[in-house]
Amino acid sequence: GESVGLHLPTLSVQEGDNSIINCAYSNSASDYFIWYKQESGKGPQFIIDIRSNMDKRQGQRVTVLLNKTVKHLSLQIAATQPGDSAVYFCAERAGGYQKVTFGTGTKLQVIP
Amino acid sequence: DVKVTQSSRYLVKRTGEKVFLECVQDMDHENMFWYRQDPGLGLRLIYFSYDVKMKEKGDIPEGYSVSREKKERFSLILESASTNQTSMYLCATLGTIEQFFGPGTRLTVL
Numbered sequence: 001g002e003s004v005g006l007h008l009p010t011l012s013v014q015e016g017d018n019s020i021i022n023c024a025y026s027n028s029a030s031d032y033f034i035w036y037k038q039e040s041g042k043g044p045q046f047i048i049d050i051r052s053n054m055d056k057r058q059g060q061r062v063t064v065l066l067n068k069t070v071k072h073l074s075l076q077i078a079a080t081q082p083g084d085s086a087v088y089f090c091a092e093r094a095g096g097y098q099k100v101t102f103g104t105g106t107k108l109q110v111i112p
Numbered sequence: 113d114v115k116v117t118q119s120s121r122y123l124v125k126r127t128g129e130k131v132f133l134e135c136v137q138d139m140d141h142e143n144m145f146w147y148r149q150d151p152g153l154g155l156r157l158i159y160f161s162y163d164v165k166m167k168e169k170g171d172i173p174e175g176y177s178v179s180r181e182k183k184e185r186f187s188l189i190l191e192s193a194s195t196n197q198t199s200m201y202l203c204a205t206l207g208t209i210e211q212f213f214g215p216g217t218r219l220t221v222l
Contacts, residue, residue, distance in 0.1 A: 008152050034210055043116075043202050043213030044155070089154065091211075098143045098162055098206055099170070104154035 008087070010107040019077040021106045023090030026071065030092035030101075033066060035075045038087045038105070047075070047088075077108075085110045115139070116214040118203055124220045131190040133217050135203030143206035144186040145170075146178060148199040149216070155202065161186055193221045 013019045025033065031052040036044035050057040050064045050073075057064050063076040073090050090103045119134035137144065143162050147155040147170075157170030161180040175197060179187040190197055198221045204211040 032209055036210075041215075043204075043215050044211075045213070046210035049209050093209075098145075098160060099157065100145075100206075100211060102147075102155040104152060 008105055008107050010109060012109045012111055013080045014111050015080060015082060017080055019075075019080045019084070019108055021075045021077075021088050021108065023073040023075075023103050023106075024071055025073055025090065025092045025101075025103075027092055027094065027101065028068070028071065029094050032093040033064070033073050034091045034093065034100075035062075035064060035073075036089045036091060036102075037084075038089065040086075044089060080108075080110050082110045082112055084108060116203055116205055116212050118201075118214040118217050120217050121215065122218050122220075124222065125190075125193050126222050127194060129190075129193050129221075131193050131219065131221075133188040133190075133201055133203075133219070135186045135188070135214055137184055137186075137205045137212070139205065139207075139212070140183065141205035141207065141212075142183075144180065145204040145206070145211065146176075146186065146188045147202045147204065148172070149202055150199050158188065193219075195221050197221050 034049040035047040037047050038044040048059045055066050061078045065074045087105045087107050089105045091100050093100045116137045145160040146158045156172050158176050159178040161167045177189045201217045203214040
């Protein structure tokens, strides 16, 4: 999961296995939660979002789960591929407000 | 596709120099942002702008200023660069839900 501080959590996964990246958020008023992927040398790119009135949303090979009771968000990647190797950030946003708060990130390493 | 471009990928400056980082977007987005990214600290918001000539401080504005004279352009200014401003700087715009990021400028202050 994500943590505050200087050490970036790392998740190592065998190619073909499923990955689960976790995130704890802080603001119970947030109504959008977003996952970004940042590959080395690039800016973060949008993967998937979920509204606070949902608890699950699926995309292509990715699923986001939201548990508002414990303020927890997870990103599941099915059949992880080498191209999934990156740093993943969760972000929260309160509707109508421009400011987005990012987590510290989790590094996903895919072992071929 | 939204395109966000930043003027430099890599920049090396000396302590005390004035530094300008430029960001340009082509999708007519109202909101633009400057973040710095440091290992283990994630993205921290420096400033954002919700309209031309409008700006708001983010979480770490000290030592920085911004300028938004045109809708498509948002500049970050380091008035007197210091070594603790060595970092990756990311510009972003805001669409309906998600943000669109530029490739980043890695700034080293010697």
